[in-house]
Amino acid sequence: MTSLLDSPQSVVEALRGDRLRRPLVDHSVAAGLRAVLEDGIYGIVGTALLTTPIVVRAATLARPSGTIDLRSSSPSRLRGVLVHQLLRLHCVGATINDALDDATRAWRAQDPSNDLLAMLDRLDDDERARLSTDVTAHWVTFSRALGDVPSRWMPRTSVRASQSLAGGGVLLRDVVDLMIGTVGDDVASVALFDVTTAPLGVGAERVMRYHALVQTLRTSTKPLRTATFSSATGELLVRDVDDEMLTRSVDEVIACVGDRWIER
Amino acid sequence: MTTLVHRRLVAAQLDQLVAESPASPTVLSADHRRSLTARFRAVSTGQHRRLDAWSVEQAGRPDASFQWSPASARRTIGNRALGRLTTTATASLAEAVSDEVTDHLLRATSGYARPGSLAHWLASASAPVMGVVRAEAVNWATQLCEVAVGLEASWQVASNDAYYDVAAARTTLRARRDLVVARGDDRVVVRLRSGAPGKSAGAGLRADLTIETLAHPSGVSPVRFIGLWPEAGVCLAVDATMADLRSGARDLVRTAMVRRRDHDTRAA
Missing domain, CATH: 3.90.320 (Lambda Exonuclease; Chain A)
Structure with a gap:
C-alpha cells in the first residue's frame, strides 16, 4: 500500500491499518538478505582488512554521493533534532508548553556536549525567536497529524540499530524515530515511522527502505510497514514492507558502500 | 578452555x-x-x-564520575516497570513506567530518598527531562519484555x-x-x-x-x-x-x- 495524504487524519491509524489484513510474520527473509549483502560487499572490498569501518546511515542514503543537500545544514539539523525530541515527549504523554524550550531541555538531558546544542546556545535573540517559531509550526503540524499514540501498541522512540557486515568492515547504523508493534506477534505488526522537517523527496523512499532493511536484519523479522511524515508539508508516505523493497534497499546499500570505497 | x-x-x-x-x-x-x-x-x-x-x-x-541521566535511569525504572507489569494489573508498559516514576517521586517527597539517589534526581528534574526518562525506560522495558515473552x-x-x-x-x-x-x-x-x-x-x-x-x-x-x-x-x-x-x-x-x-x- 502506498498513500500520500495531504492532511492525514491520524498517522497512527494509517500505520497500524486493519489487523485482519496483516500478513503472517516472516522470519525467513533476513538470512538471505544478509548473504546477498555480504556477497555484494565482498565484490567491492574483497579480502581487504578495513581498519576504519565504512559506516552507512540513513542520511548517507538519503542523498546521492557527491551532491549537497540543504537539509544537512546546521539550522535544518537543529530543527530536525528539536522536533524529534518533541516526538519523544509526545509519545509518553508529556505536555508540551514551550516547544523550543521543552525540546532543548530534553535534548540537553540526553546529550549535553553535542556540537549542535552548543550552536543553539550561541544563537542571538532574533535567531532564537525565529527558530522557536519554526519549531512550533512544525510541531503543531506534526502533533495534529499524529494524534495520540495508544500505549498498548508499545510505542518506543529513537530506536537504534547497528549491523556489522564483512567482518566488521561495514557498519549499518540506523535510528528509527518511532516504532510501534512487537516482533512477538503471529502476524506482522511492527511499523517504522520517521518524521522529517523537509519536504518528501526521492531520498525519503530510500530512507524508508533502509529502515525496513536494518530492522529486518536486526530482529530477523520482516516489519509490517514503514512510513515518513513531513512536518513541512503535512505529507505522509506509507509503504508495506515486501521482499522487493528489501532487495532494492540491499542494492542501494551495496552501491553506497561502493561509492564510499571509491572515495577512499 | x-x-x-x-x-x-x-x-x-x-x-x-x-x-x-x-x-x-x-x-x-x-x-x-x-x-x-x-x-x-x-x-x-x-x-x-x-x-x-x-x-x-x-x-x-x-570511569567518569557517575551522574544520573535518562540513559542511566532507564534500566532501573524499566526493569521495575516490567516487574510491576507481571505482578499487578497494570494495562501497559508505558503506564507501568509512569507508576514507577511516580513511586520514586513519592519516595523523594516523603523524605526517604537519600541525596544522589535516582528518586532524589527525578524530584529535581524538569518535566521535559522526566518525559525523556520515561521514553528511555519504555524503550528498555519493551526490549526486555519482547525477549522475556518469547521464552518458553x-x-x-x-x-x-x-x-x-x-x-x-x-x-x-x-x-x-x-x-x-x-x-x-x-x-x-x-x-x-x-x-x-x-x-x-x-x-x-x-x-x-x-x-x-x-x-x-x-x-x-x-x-x-x-x-x-x-x-x-x-x-x-x-x-x-x-x-x-x-x-x-x-x-x-x-x-x-x-x-x-x-x-x-x-x-x-
Whole structure:
C-alpha cells in the first residue's frame, strides 16, 4: 500500500491499518538478505582488512554521493533534532508548553556536549525567536497529524540499530524515530515511522527502505510497514514492507558502500 | 578452555540457548573464596573500589564520575516497570513506567530518598527531562519484555543486581542481571546491553558470571549467563564451567591491578 495524504487524519491509524489484513510474520527473509549483502560487499572490498569501518546511515542514503543537500545544514539539523525530541515527549504523554524550550531541555538531558546544542546556545535573540517559531509550526503540524499514540501498541522512540557486515568492515547504523508493534506477534505488526522537517523527496523512499532493511536484519523479522511524515508539508508516505523493497534497499546499500570505497 | 556462544537474537535461538545450557552448575567452595580474597588483598587500595563487568571490558580504565541521566535511569525504572507489569494489573508498559516514576517521586517527597539517589534526581528534574526518562525506560522495558515473552521457560525480572563484598579487601563486585530464567532447579541469568558487543564482551560476561556465583550464598553458579544486544540483534552466552569462572576472577583481579597502577601513576 502506498498513500500520500495531504492532511492525514491520524498517522497512527494509517500505520497500524486493519489487523485482519496483516500478513503472517516472516522470519525467513533476513538470512538471505544478509548473504546477498555480504556477497555484494565482498565484490567491492574483497579480502581487504578495513581498519576504519565504512559506516552507512540513513542520511548517507538519503542523498546521492557527491551532491549537497540543504537539509544537512546546521539550522535544518537543529530543527530536525528539536522536533524529534518533541516526538519523544509526545509519545509518553508529556505536555508540551514551550516547544523550543521543552525540546532543548530534553535534548540537553540526553546529550549535553553535542556540537549542535552548543550552536543553539550561541544563537542571538532574533535567531532564537525565529527558530522557536519554526519549531512550533512544525510541531503543531506534526502533533495534529499524529494524534495520540495508544500505549498498548508499545510505542518506543529513537530506536537504534547497528549491523556489522564483512567482518566488521561495514557498519549499518540506523535510528528509527518511532516504532510501534512487537516482533512477538503471529502476524506482522511492527511499523517504522520517521518524521522529517523537509519536504518528501526521492531520498525519503530510500530512507524508508533502509529502515525496513536494518530492522529486518536486526530482529530477523520482516516489519509490517514503514512510513515518513513531513512536518513541512503535512505529507505522509506509507509503504508495506515486501521482499522487493528489501532487495532494492540491499542494492542501494551495496552501491553506497561502493561509492564510499571509491572515495577512499 | 573458556566458552563463548554467539547467536542471533530471536526467540527460537534464545530458547535453545536456555534449553541446551550445561546439565549442572559449578559450585565455588570456601577455598575458592579465600583464594580470591587473598589475591584482592594483595592489590592494596587507598579507597574502596567497585568493580563490575564494565570495568573489566574497559580494561580497568577509570570511569567518569557517575551522574544520573535518562540513559542511566532507564534500566532501573524499566526493569521495575516490567516487574510491576507481571505482578499487578497494570494495562501497559508505558503506564507501568509512569507508576514507577511516580513511586520514586513519592519516595523523594516523603523524605526517604537519600541525596544522589535516582528518586532524589527525578524530584529535581524538569518535566521535559522526566518525559525523556520515561521514553528511555519504555524503550528498555519493551526490549526486555519482547525477549522475556518469547521464552518458553518461566522467568522473572531480577529484583536487584548481585553484589559480593570481598572480605577485608575493600572491594565490592557487582554483576548486573535483568532476567532470571528457571531451568529445572537451576537458573540461567540474562543481561540486556545497549550498543553492539565489542571484543571484550566475553570477558565481561565471564566477570558477571563469576560475581553472580560468588554472590550466591552457597556459591552455586547459574548454568549459563547470556548477554543480549538487541540493537545489534545478537546474543552471547558463557557456560558456568570452572575455566570460565576462573577466567572471570582473573580478569577482575587484573582490573583491580590496573586501577591500582593508574592510581599510583597519578599520585606520583
